[in-house]
Amino acid sequence: MMKTAALLAAACAGFLATTAATAQDAAAGYPKKPIRIVVPFPAGGTSDVLARMVGQKLTDAWGQPVVVENRAGANGNIGADLVAKSEPDGYTLLLMDVGNLAISPTLYPKLPFSPTANLAPVTLLAYSPHLLVTYPGMPVQSVKELVSYSKAQKGKVNFAAAAGTGSAAHLAGVLFAQKTGAEWGYIPYKGGAQAITDLVGGQIDVTMNGMVATYPHVKDGKLRLLAVSSARRLPQLPNVPTIAETVPGFVSGSWQGVMAPAGTPKPIINKLNAEMARIVKMPDVREKMAGQGAEPQTNTPDEFGAWFKAEIAQWGKVISDAQIKLD
Secondary structure: OHHHHHHHHHHHHHHHHHHHHHHHHHHHOOOOOOEEEEEOOOOOOHHHHHHHHHHHHHHHHHOOOEEEEEOOOHHHHHHHHHHHOOOOOOOEEEEEEHHHHHHHHHHOOOOOOOOOOOEEEEEEEEEEEEEEEEOOOOOOOOHHHHHHHHHHOOOOOEEEEOOOOOOHHHHHHHHHHHHHOOOOEEEEOOOHHHHHHHHHOOOOOEEEEEHHHHHHHHHOOOOEEEEEOOOOOOOOOOOOOEHHHOOOOOOOEEEEEEEEEOOOOHHHHHHHHHHHHHHHOOHHHHHHHHHOOOEEOOOOHHHHHHHHHHHHHHHHHHHHHHOOOOO
């Protein structure tokens, strides 16, 4: 019996060693063919811009074409599902707003994939804070005044839920209300552009939205910028306070990151992680990211995985407490 057990242990050890060696060999020769980066949103957004920047740099470094494929729909879930069910060989990757992906497990009870079980984290790439802006006709000049005004109006203030119910921008507004007691109704929009147009026109009172689409209207005096949703003040806007300065601990925004199908060999994941971390440190990439209102953010695959699970828990609580439901 002991001899049999020893033989089984030796066989298992040999199998594991062979598997590890195979994975290392796969990484050493990777990539041998074109890589596909799926962006589950329309062309032109932050995730798409980042995918094309990173993709070109990967092509330059590795000599293999990197193709960006836009698969929009269902708040990013259609493209994410495609990648989750792809071959785990490192040749199909997902670059998306992981803020949306962290929201999906709670918001969509019939999600056809599990973001934590079916996708493997590679790295964060960027963080894009929200700008808290109001229609200039509102008699508020600060976060504190906005909260007081919304309470005095007893729910008559309207918050534009850019990109629809359950989007990162919508839930930022929900979290703000939960933490401050602000009272407002939510008006869903298909995208941030229309929400900003209506805010400029005075049809909507307040919203949180990305910097690229929003700040030009602030500069033109068509919107009033009260605060940014980052943990620290932005270098580009040093005189603009953070929401957290009034509401401790408040942070929201869009987080762009890369994932692969679960089961992708760890050496390949690590190779992608190292190269992408190098890419986002390049001066020209950092400059382009700043133009998109984004800050470089990288970490290890394990750190990304732990952070992502924490995000799911945080936004899950926000959704549950607000009793937000989608079919």
